Amino acid sequence: MGNFLSGAHARLICSGGAGSAANTCKCCEITLIGRDPARFDPLALDQLDATARLDGMGKVVGLPDLHAGNGIAVGAAFWSPDRIWPHLVGSDIGCGMALWQTSLPVRKFRVGQVDRRLQGLDDPWDGPVEDALAAAGLPRELGMLSLGGPSLGTIGGGNHFVEFQRIEEVVDPQRFAALNAQEDRVWMMVHSGSRGLGQAILSAQMDLTGKSGLPAATPEARAYLTRHDQAVAWAVVNRRIIAERFLNAVGLSGECRLDITHNSVTAYRDGWLHRKGAAPADCGLVVIPGSRGDFSYLAEPVAEQAEVALSSLAHGAGRKWSRNDAHARLSRRYKVADLQKTRLSSHVICEDRRLIFEEAPEAYKDIAGVIGDLEAAGLIRVIARLRPLLSYKTRAS
Numbered sequence: 539m540g541n542f543l544s545g546a547h548a549r550l551i552c553s554g555g556a557g558s559a560a561n562t563c564k565c566c567e568i569t570l571i572g573r574d575p576a577r578f579d580p581l582a583l584d585q586l587d588a589t590a591r592l593d594g595m596g597k598v599v600g601l602p603d604l605h606a607g608n609g610i611a612v613g614a615a616f617w618s619p620d621r622i623w624p625h626l627v628g629s630d631i632g633c634g635m636a637l638w639q640t641s642l643p644v645r646k647f648r649v650g651q652v653d654r655r656l657q658g659l660d661d662p663w664d665g666p667v668e669d670a671l672a673a674a675g676l677p678r679e680l681g682m683l684s685l686g687g688p689s690l691g692t693i694g695g696g697n698h699f700v701e702f703q704r705i706e707e708v709v710d711p712q713r714f715a716a717l718n719a720q721e722d723r724v725w726m727m728v729h730s731g732s733r734g735l736g737q738a739i740l741s742a743q744m745d746l747t748g749k750s751g752l753p754a755a756t757p758e759a760r761a762y763l764t765r766h767d768q769a770v771a772w773a774v775v776n777r778r779i780i781a782e783r784f785l786n787a788v789g790l791s792g793e794c795r796l797d798i799t800h801n802s803v804t805a806y807r808d809g810w811l812h813r814k815g816a817a818p819a820d821c822g823l824v825v826i827p828g829s830r831g832d833f834s835y836l837a838e839p840v841a842e843q844a845e846v847a848l849s850s851l852a853h854g855a856g857r858k859w860s861r862n863d864a865h866a867r868l869s870r871r872y873k874v875a876d877l878q879k880t881r882l883s884s885h886v887i888c889e890d891r892r893l894i895f896e897e898a899p900e901a902y903k904d905i906a907g908v909i910g911d912l913e914a915a916g917l918i919r920v921i922a923r924l925r926p927l928l929s930y931k932t933r934a935s
């Protein structure tokens with residue numbers, strides 16, 4: 539395995555290339571984005587290495603939020619000239635982050651009042667599911683029970699959330715003003731995906747073709763891509779309905795400022811780009827969250843260096859501890875009540891006693907370091923930093 543430096547803060551750890559005289563390694567090129575490669579988790583690197591050895595893989599990138607996943611590293615991008623691997627996208631096809639500017643001035647935000655109004659939001663949406671899907675160009679059948687219809691408009695479990703935030707700091711006033719963004723408003727971030735639909739698509743695909751790479755031109759790959767694209771579009775509608783439900787509950791209006799997908803496979807440079815927990819650098823502004831107890835960053839991707847990282851960015855801070863580790867360590871140290879407030883004085887609604895430990899801010903890496911790595915690699919320019927006010931995960935116990 540070669541050890542080369544490519545660009546300012548991107549480390550090419552393997553040049554790969556079967557048949558290369560200087561390198562007998564079977565893996566493709568792996569680039570890590572980060573100032574200190576020693577900080578990457580060895581298990582996540584092993585997982586990255588395994589994907590780099592898949593027959594037909596062309597290039598692999600580990601982003602600063604890289605962490606071990608369920609067999610596949612999260613915080614990574616995988617490019618192939620001619621193959622698609624559904625399991626690299628995973629089950630939460632289309633998961634992403636939306637950021638809304640609300641009509642509420644920060645000075646009028648009352649945490650207790652908002653908390654009291656956020657009721658019934660884990661229940662199925664009582665709106666016209668099939669019409670909402672049809673308006674997005676999706677088949678009405680996707681509203682069926684077996685395809686996750688009743689979950690449309692709900693956040694789901696895990697680390698999906700809705701968070702009310704305020705602007706802590708405008709880092710680039712010119713850019714901020716050009717967006718017509720308002721510093722004195724409450725903002726709202728929505729993180730969710732395709733719920734049961736994405737899971738159903740992946741599990742049917744695994745039954746059919748397992749983990750083998752699908753040659754992109756085959757009917758199998760085309761059929762998967764059609765279902766995948768529907769799940770991505772479903773997830774966008776889901777985030778919009780979630781946002782509208784939360785805004786309505788609090789009596790607010792809002793404008794969606796961005797909606798980005800971090801789990802997908804898309805056509806890219808005459809091939810196929812799989813993003814597994816990677817924000818796109820080619821779809822406009824991004825928001826990169828830290829944790830419920832840390833800041834989030836509104837940023838603009840920088841086009842010049844994007845190719846080094848397969849036009850991908852960190853999608854969050856990334857986990858430092860697994861869910862089990864976080865629960866084991868923190869349930870000894872804290873009571874549930876301790877975790878309902880964060881070090882940034884924000885308020886947490888999470889009535890799932892296990893999840894509140896698993897998702898504690900300590901379980902995540904330091905977001906400032908992740909953002910510093912992206913800036914040092916010349917991949918983003920930060921526009922503003924947002925502070926959490928209230929994070930909603932679930933009322934279900």
Ligand SMILES: Nc1nc2c(ncn2[C@@H]2O[C@H](COP(=O)(O)O)[C@@H](O)[C@H]2O)c(=O)[nH]1
Pocket residue numbers: 603612633697698699701729800815827828829830831832833834853854855856857897902926929
């Ligand atoms: N601002 C908040 N950020 C959070 C919260 N919980 C998790 N996170 C961050 O989001 C990403 C999402 O990761 P994914 O792999 O599930 O898509 C994660 O890495 C954290 O950085 C929260 O409550 N508030």
Ligand SMILES: [Mn+2]
Pocket residue numbers: 630633634729730731800
């Ligand atoms: Mn996600």
